[in-house]
Amino acid sequence: MGLVLGRTLAYFTDSTKSR
Known part of the structure; x- marks a missing residue:
């Protein structure tokens, strides 16, 4: 779960950041 978050x-x- 933590990984997905x-x-x-x-x-x-x-x-x-890209924007």
């Missing part, structure tokens, strides 16, 4: 958070952060 971490991956989702990383994806969101990457999307925001």
